[in-house]
Amino acid sequence: MSLLEVHELSxxxxxxxxxxxxxxxxxxxxxxxxxxxxxGPSGCGKTTLLxxxxxxxxxxxxxxxxxxxxxxxxxxxxxxxxxxxxRSLFPWMTARQNVAFPLRRKRLGKQGAxxxxxxxxxxxxxxxxxxxxxQLSGGMQQRVAIARALAYQPSVLLMDEPFASVDAQTxxxxxxxxxxxxxxxxxxxxxxxxxxxxxxxxxDRIVVLTRAPGRIRETVLVGLPEPRDQIETKALAEFTRxxxxxxxxxxxxxxxxxxxPDAQGS
Amino acid sequence: xxxxxxxxxxxxxxxxxxAVWWIWSAGSDSFYFPPLPDILATFGDTWVxxxxxxxxxxxxxxxxxxxxxxxxIGIGGGILLGGSRTARGAVGPIVEFLRAIPPPALIPAGIxxxxxxxxxKVFIIAMACIWPILLNAIDGVAGVETTLVETARSYGIRRxxxxxxxxxxxxxxxxxxxxxxxxxxxxxxxxxxEMVASSNGIGFFILQSQRSFAIAEMWSGILLLGxxxxxxxxxxxxxxxxxxxxxxATRSSALART
Ligand SMILES: Nc1ncnc2c1ncn2[C@@H]1O[C@H](COP(=O)(O)OP(=O)(O)OP(=O)(O)O)[C@@H](O)[C@H]1O
Ligand SMILES: [Mg+2]
Numbered sequence: 461m462s463l464l465e466v467h468e469l470s471x472x473x474x475x476x477x478x479x480x481x482x483x484x485x486x487x488x489x490x491x492x493x494x495x496x497x498x499x500g501p502s503g504c505g506k507t508t509l510l511x512x513x514x515x516x517x518x519x520x521x522x523x524x525x526x527x528x529x530x531x532x533x534x535x536x537x538x539x540x541x542x543x544x545x546x547r548s549l550f551p552w553m554t555a556r557q558n559v560a561f562p563l564r565r566k567r568l569g570k571q572g573a574x575x576x577x578x579x580x581x582x583x584x585x586x587x588x589x590x591x592x593x594x595q596l597s598g599g600m601q602q603r604v605a606i607a608r609a610l611a612y613q614p615s616v617l618l619m620d621e622p623f624a625s626v627d628a629q630t631x632x633x634x635x636x637x638x639x640x641x642x643x644x645x646x647x648x649x650x651x652x653x654x655x656x657x658x659x660x661x662x663x664d665r666i667v668v669l670t671r672a673p674g675r676i677r678e679t680v681l682v683g684l685p686e687p688r689d690q691i692e693t694k695a696l697a698e699f700t701r702x703x704x705x706x707x708x709x710x711x712x713x714x715x716x717x718x719x720x721p722d723a724q725g726s
Numbered sequence: 727x728x729x730x731x732x733x734x735x736x737x738x739x740x741x742x743x744x745a746v747w748w749i750w751s752a753g754s755d756s757f758y759f760p761p762l763p764d765i766l767a768t769f770g771d772t773w774v775x776x777x778x779x780x781x782x783x784x785x786x787x788x789x790x791x792x793x794x795x796x797x798x799i800g801i802g803g804g805i806l807l808g809g810s811r812t813a814r815g816a817v818g819p820i821v822e823f824l825r826a827i828p829p830p831a832l833i834p835a836g837i838x839x840x841x842x843x844x845x846x847k848v849f850i851i852a853m854a855c856i857w858p859i860l861l862n863a864i865d866g867v868a869g870v871e872t873t874l875v876e877t878a879r880s881y882g883i884r885r886x887x888x889x890x891x892x893x894x895x896x897x898x899x900x901x902x903x904x905x906x907x908x909x910x911x912x913x914x915x916x917x918x919x920e921m922v923a924s925s926n927g928i929g930f931f932i933l934q935s936q937r938s939f940a941i942a943e944m945w946s947g948i949l950l951l952g953x954x955x956x957x958x959x960x961x962x963x964x965x966x967x968x969x970x971x972x973x974x975a976t977r978s979s980a981l982a983r984t
Contacts, residue, residue, distance in 0.1 A: 511876075514880050515880075516876050516879060516880055533879075534879055534880045534881075534882060536882050538880070539880070539881065540877075540880045542873055542876075542877065544873050547871050547873040547874065548873045548874065548876075548877040550874060550877075550891075550892065550895070551972050551973070552895045552896075552972040552973070561878075561881075561883075561891070562878075562881030562882070562883065564883075564887070565881075565882055565883065565884070565887075592972055594972070608881075612881060
């Protein structure tokens with residue numbers, strides 16, 4: 461049994477004439493400590509998939525199973541970093557309060573605030589703990605949202621394009637931070653991204669989705685050696701081969717007639 | 727610096743207005759419009775502090791009680807109703823109907839049901855103040871950014887804590903907008919209820935003075951109401967600024983960016 465199983469998951473928004481199928485019969489499994497990247501064209505249902513997995517959205521059909529138990533509402537051991545990070549920070553809370561807020565249920569007391577500060581330090585915001593979200597740039601807000609997920613210490617971390625608005629250097633640092641965390645705490649990660657390099661660099665496995673409504677187009681195993689390194693890993697011939705392969709799959713997918721009925725899963 | 731200038735201009739405007747009134751009424755021998763110095767002298771004799779305890783305190787007590795009840799019910803109801811579209815749909819027309827009744831019209835019914843005591847006045851003030859707060863609270867709660875609520879939900883924050891730490895603060899700017907409207911309504915209804923049925927209070931004093939041809943006293947009461955209303959509004963704005971510093975800042979930084 462896998463840690464996380466997504467079984468024939470479908471979601472249709474709306475009803476009747478206005479019905480929009482977002483994802484369609486997605487099936488895949490994620491093993492403990494695995495890093496799975498999900499990649500696919502805009503609007504193919506990646507966010508929808510994560511929201512279903514997180515227990516925030518009820519699927520139209522199919523199921524999400526975590527440790528053998530069906531997910532019907534947000535499980536305690538999961539954290540989700542939203543794509544709209546700027547709308548997921550509480551504007552009336554400072555960075556520290558935002559990060560510490562989910563910890564109140566864990567009854568850590570003073571330790572909670574300390575953990576919040578450590579997490580903010582790790583994402584490079586140690587000097588901004590008392591700033592409000594509106595005093596931070598977009599990329600900094602995004603890092604607060606990431607710090608919040610890290611401080612929560614989930615066993616499953618769901619991330620929806622978390623590095624979309626940070627600069628290249630910060631992005632590389634954050635990628636390595638997530639990889640380190642997995643090393644240290646054995647976190648399982650499901651990571652949505654648009655960036656092929658990022659997916660290959662981070663993932664143990666890449667799930668490529670079709671155009672809307674999203675189905676699985678192909679699953680690519682990434683056998684790159686651990687630990688990964690921004691320079692060494694990206695210089696490997698295997699890295700180039702993988703990114704070319706994923707790139708080709710995505711190109712083919714983009715060229716495909718929209719809404720063709722015989723989309724293949726694998 | 728800019729704030730000091732603004733405050734100075736504000737003060738200068740007020741003084742200028744007083745000066746105009748002073749000059750205009752200076753030689754007045756009209757019985758109904760006594761000279762301003764007479765009114766001010768009467769104001770001092772009457773309110774500092776001869777009738778402060780007998781009229782101002784009861785008025786303010788009624789106002790505070792009625793307004794507070796309205797705040798509690800308005801916010802509570804707003805959170806209950808704002809969270810559910812079905813509830814909003816069901817209760818909406820009733821709220822709109824009750825809100826449409828001019829509050830002073832309820833005074834006769836209030837007297838019949840509750841007598842002419844403080845309970846009736848507090849009830850009428852509360853009835854009048856609830857609607858703006860309730861409607862704004864409903865709007866505020868209904869309009870809370872869903873991503874915020876989902877964030878809290880995904881981190882396992884319980885419903886109660888979500889209401890208290892997420893939905894309430896998010897709706898607070900709207901709730902304050904409602905409270906500002908209600909505060910001015912509260913003062914109006916307080917005065918009217920004291921004029922119709924009372925044996926003390928500022929409204930009672932003004933009407934009583936007019937009936938006994940104590941015109942300077944009447945004007946001093948009107949002046950006092952103006953000052954009280956102004957002070958209460960300032961107080962509420964202060965509280966709002968303190969509690970919503972994050973919100974004002976959001977707005978001003980959004981403006982700065984565009
Ligand atoms: N709340 C909603 N109501 C109706 N339709 C929705 C809703 N959310 C998403 N959709 C639709 O579902 C489809 C998938 O949306 P989703 O946000 O999951 O895509 P995505 O893969 O995350 O896109 P992006 O890469 O641009 O973030 C889209 O066609 C979108 O229009
Ligand atoms: Mg998305």
